Amino acid sequence: MSPVGPHHYLIVSGLLFSLGLLGVIMRRNLLVIYMCLELMLNAANLALVALSHFNGKLDGQIMVFFIITVAAAEVAVGLALIVALYRKRQTAHVEDLTSLKF
């Protein structure tokens, strides 16, 4: 058994990122899509923390704090938007977003 190296973390974070991307593409519920987007951001966080450890530099971990803060702001705005849309349309499905097309 070799010790856990940076590439192990990269593979796990790559898997998480791909799972999130797959969810964004495949799922039809706005809330689930939003959860998948958060998963993608957290995949990046995992990669940053792990690689920052192996690089011996703290910049990556500080970057993670920025990402978490920004993601929190994004979720606050995003959920408010989805709730406002739900109140108006009684739906949170992407197929029902049809008022804008030519």
Add this chain to the structure above:
Amino acid sequence: MNYSLISLEIAVVILGLGLLLADLWIRPEQKTRLGYLAALGVGLILFWSFKFSGVPSASAFNGMFVLDPLALYFQRFFLLAAIIVLIMSVAFAGRIATGISEYYSLIIFALAGMMFAASANDLALLFVALELITVTFYVLTSFQRARLASLEAGVKYLIIGALSSAFLVYGIALVFGTTGQLNFNRIAAVASEFADNRVFLLGILFILVGLSFKLAAFPAHLWAPDVYQGSPVPTTAFLAVGSKAAGFVLLLRLLFTAVPAITERWNDLLIVVAMVTILYGNLCAIPQRNLKRIFGYSSIANAGYLLMGVAALSGAGRAAVLYYLGGYLFAVLAAFLVILLVMNEVEGEDISALAGLNQRSPLLAAALTCSMVSLAGIPPLAGFFGKFLLIKAALEQGAIDPLYYWLVGVAFLGVIISISYYFGVIRAIYWSKEPPVLSAIPVPLILRLALYVCLAGMFYLGLFPNTVVELANAAVKVLAVR
């Protein structure tokens, strides 16, 4: 550390916070007028920015933030755009149900994000500045909560925006993981060791995907038409001008400061992206009838033309990008000022709403015509000279790589296609059958002034391009020295 370097940004943030506070003490019927105060404040900051003109380039926060001619060029660009957008929002206030002062302050906060983006020299600041712009725009696009179209535009912008920030962040993680650096200059110092490292290249590619969302360029361009159509008019205008330019300044800094060697190797990729973007934007715009939607597609096409200047990999190409953005600012803002005033009178945003505009208000008709002529690239307006410079820059590289000739061919094709839909708008103004209403459209003095500024800008840039071209040349020099 020299805090005076970020004094412009600090002033913008304080202005935004001040507006939020002022909202608490101002009587409801006077809140609309707060927009003029905001525009005045931004105007003063624009005036103040000329104090920095001769100052040599300097950096702060450990090289994270730079103030150089390139940053100043874009900061003035954003400040000017914000003034006109704020004036537009005052005229639009009647259609925003609640919280007009929040609308003004959100515009100011987005402006702060753009100004930080103009100076960003580090992936962390790039990320935070981009997100400051994006998150404020989520709210700005969906500000008309009672209108379903506005909410829908907001949700679409949210999903695609969050998706592209995920790509951006993951790309940053990969670049940091391989090089151990976030600063552009320090990445540049070590980038040659990683020129063949697949993880590093994938990281750069992901960052570019994240940035293409801001530019409304292929592959993250699909949001533009829907969001442009659904958003309130001032938001659309700011999105078309400010947000796109912020994407371009970040793209220029990243490509030519951080990874110049890789940019040169990837010029084919940039050319193909530019070609696809030009063709997609122009071809899809032809059947459109909604004015704001036409601008959504036209914005994609223009992102393609601008990418042509980036792909040219020369100082002339980069300077052409800066010049073209200047002409684009005046043309697009003039068009949206007209759309705003016409839409205040007529319901619906269909092209047919423009019927008889030349009888209802000759000034508006002339302004919209000039804007269309400039966007279509017909002399003597700014758009023509901008396209000329971009195409010239691409042609000069043709000897190195024949793909540039294809790019120029596609650009010409795009210009010819675009004439058809831009002139569809002009035809609707002057030659529509039996216009339904012929009442005069009142143009308030301050909006008339804003229109005159846009018209003067288009003519000045088109007839006397030298001043701005020299400014642009001086600004892009900072990208070449490293």
